[in-house]
Amino acid sequence: MANYEIALIESIIHTSELIFCVLSGVRSGANGTYTKVDVKPVLIKTELQYQVTFYEGEKVKHQNFAPDAVIDFLASHVGIYFKQAHLFTKSNDYQILFSKKGKGTVLKKPPSRFVVDLNHNRVKQYLIPEGTPCDFMCELGVMDATGKVFKKKYDKFRQLNKYLEFVDDSLEVLGDDITIVDFGCGKAYLTFALYYYLVKVMNKTVQIVGLDLKEDVIDFCNMTARKLNYEGLHFQLGDIKHYNRDEKVDMVVSLHACDTATDEALGKAVHWGAKVIYAVPCCQHELFNQLKNEEMAPLLEHGIVKDKLATIVTDTLRAKALEAVGYRVQMLEFIDMTHTPKNILIRAIKEPATPTQLNHAYDRFVAFKAAWSVKPRIESVLMPFFRKDREKSE
Numbered sequence: 172m173a174n175y176e177i178a179l180i181e182s183i184i185h186t187s188e189l190i191f192c193v194l195s196g197v198r199s200g201a202n203g204t205y206t207k208v209d210v211k212p213v214l215i216k217t218e219l220q221y222q223v224t225f226y227e228g229e230k231v232k233h234q235n236f237a238p239d240a241v242i243d244f245l246a247s248h249v250g251i252y253f254k255q256a257h258l259f260t261k262s263n264d265y266q267i268l269f270s271k272k273g274k275g276t277v278l279k280k281p282p283s284r285f286v287v288d289l290n291h292n293r294v295k296q297y298l299i300p301e302g303t304p305c306d307f308m309c310e311l312g313v314m315d316a317t318g319k320v321f322k323k324k325y326d327k328f329r330q331l332n333k334y335l336e337f338v339d340d341s342l343e344v345l346g347d348d349i350t351i352v353d354f355g356c357g358k359a360y361l362t363f364a365l366y367y368y369l370v371k372v373m374n375k376t377v378q379i380v381g382l383d384l385k386e387d388v389i390d391f392c393n394m395t396a397r398k399l400n401y402e403g404l405h406f407q408l409g410d411i412k413h414y415n416r417d418e419k420v421d422m423v424v425s426l427h428a429c430d431t432a433t434d435e436a437l438g439k440a441v442h443w444g445a446k447v448i449y450a451v452p453c454c455q456h457e458l459f460n461q462l463k464n465e466e467m468a469p470l471l472e473h474g475i476v477k478d479k480l481a482t483i484v485t486d487t488l489r490a491k492a493l494e495a496v497g498y499r500v501q502m503l504e505f506i507d508m509t510h511t512p513k514n515i516l517i518r519a520i521k522e523p524a525t526p527t528q529l530n531h532a533y534d535r536f537v538a539f540k541a542a543w544s545v546k547p548r549i550e551s552v553l554m555p556f557f558r559k560d561r562e563k564s565e
């Protein structure tokens with residue numbers, strides 16, 4: 172591409188003028204399989220990025236680029252791979268056309284596209300956007316073949332994207348070659364979303380095992396993974412408690428696995444030394460009949476309040492126990508579809524901790540447990556991993 176066209180693209184990107192761009196018309200002899208590419212600005216949290224969508228037959232792939240990287244991408248594609256580019260900006264539309272001999276012509280017209288105000292988020296920028304067909308979402312009946320999300324699946328669409336935003340936050344910790352176990356995967360919307368985002372958008376190498384107790388669900392998920400050609404995504408029948416593997420596991424996911432199944436999943440994650448854990452517990456019944464605390468007796472008088480309290484105490488104990496074995500823990504709000512409108516997501520990231528920090532965290536766990544007179548499953552599951560040489564704090 173000539174200097175003039177490159178300078179035009181640089182100035183459009185550097186001034187954040189771009190609204191949308193389409194590259195089309197593959198040059199004969201071009202080395203690649205894409206037939207069209209489009210580019211649009213997206214706000215990933217507060218950072219301006221450019222989402223590039225590659226079209227290859229029925230398949231669509233997304234990749235996010237920083238501003239300088241998208242300039243490089245456009246400079247290496249416009250006029251080299253594609254014969255034309257349409258750039259819709261806030262002030263003008265530009266059409267860049269290349270002749271067979273590679274000579275570029277730029278046509279300038281008044282602007283024809285609306286400005287999407289990214290800063291005020293008038294249009295929510297999802298990591299998997301609506302309007303672009305996404306293979307697993309089409310297959311699982313979340314969107315149609317044109318990329319339009321079905322009305323009754325909009326909550327699911329939002330939940331999938333919210334989950335991916337949480338995952339995106341810990342990508343740096345995970346590196347480029349990631350092994351994941353998803354316990355209690357169910358029909359696996361979230362597992363497919365995780366695979367799609369990591370492999371197709373973020374270009375990671377990923378192995379994911381989804382585990383569940385239900386045979387029909389496992390068969391359905393394996394069939395769907397094969398149909399989508401999702402290499403590295405497998406589903407297995409089994410109980411979390413009895414699942415074992417010798418290879419490394421970088422990330423453990425357990426979303427809405429009932430009652431103490433979450434504790435079993437956390438125990439496996441800690442045993443493998445997983446770098447990242449995502450758990451959304453549900454149906455926390457274990458402590459309901461154990462809770463005792465004289466000073467807090469009013470909180471235990473009414474079943475409905477006691478039930479909520481049992482949930483909070485259970486998840487707080489899980490968080491404290493994870494801290495005592497070397498994880499930094501956050502409790503975040505997650506949208507749940509089936510049980511309650513909202514749930515807690517426990518995100519735990521393995522971090523180096525000194526013996527003093529681990530001892531202190533363990534003491535806090537023990538004190539909190541004693542305050543409620545409970546024996547939670549998480550304690551026995553993580554017992555082998557608590558520090559053995561801790562000093563007695565009494």
Ligand SMILES: C[S@@+](CC[C@H](N)C(=O)[O-])C[C@H]1O[C@@H](n2cnc3c(N)ncnc32)[C@H](O)[C@@H]1O
Nearest residue numbers: 355356357383384409410411426427428429432
């Ligand atoms: C409510 S579904 C959640 C599915 C999916 N993770 C999600 O969040 O959409 C819970 C799943 O956990 C599975 N499950 C519960 N206990 C389990 C256990 N001990 N081992 C394996 N799977 C279990 C159930 O069979 C069910 O499919």
